[in-house]
Amino acid sequence: MNLRSKKRLAASVLGVGVDRVIFDDEYSDLIQDAITRSTIRGLIGFGAIRAAPEKGVSRGRFRERSAKLKRGRGSGSTEGPAKARNPRKDAWVTKVRALRWRLKVAKDREEIDNEAYKRLYGQVKGGQVRNVKHLLSLIAEAGK
Numbered sequence: 001m002n003l004r005s006k007k008r009l010a011a012s013v014l015g016v017g018v019d020r021v022i023f024d025d026e027y028s029d030l031i032q033d034a035i036t037r038s039t040i041r042g043l044i045g046f047g048a049i050r051a052a053p054e055k056g057v058s059r060g061r062f063r064e065r066s067a068k069l070k071r072g073r074g075s076g077s078t079e080g081p082a083k084a085r086n087p088r089k090d091a092w093v094t095k096v097r098a099l100r101w102r103l104k105v106a107k108d109r110e111e112i113d114n115e116a117y118k119r120l121y122g123q124v125k126g127g128q129v130r131n132v133k134h135l136l137s138l139i140a141e142a143g144k
Helices: 004-014 025-033 037-046 060-070 088-108 114-125 132-143
Strands: 021-023 049-051
Touching (some): 004 037, 004 049, 021 025, 037 049
Antiparallel strands (some): 021 049
16 A cells, blocks of 8 residues: 555644654554545544654764863864974974073082083983983082
C-alpha cells in the first residue's frame, strides 16, 4: 500500500517535514481510508499519526572544544613552530645578556675578582652556564 500522499498531507497538517511523520501500524486501514485534511486531523488527535521529535545538532563537540580553549589549549591564529615565532638566536641573546649583566653586578659588588669574572664570562660565552640560577651558584663557589 502506498501512503506517500497521506504522509505528505499529514506533514502539511502537522507542520513538519515528510520524514518526521510516523504512522501507527495498528491504524493502517484507517490511515489508508483517510483522504481529506479533516480525517487526517482526526487521526492525529486519536494518536494514529504523530510527528517524530526534532533531532537537532549535538553541542557536545562544541562544549568539549570550548572547555579546552578556556584552559588555553587552542592554537587560535598561531602559525609556525615555536622556534620560528621565538628564534633560538633571540632566546640565546636574551639569556647571555642577562648572565653578563649578573656577572657585571657581581664584579661591581666585589663578590668575585677579575680573574673569576673572566673565567665565568668565558663559560657564559661557551654555553656552559644554563641560566641565572646556575650562574649564581658558580659565583658563590668562585667567591669562597
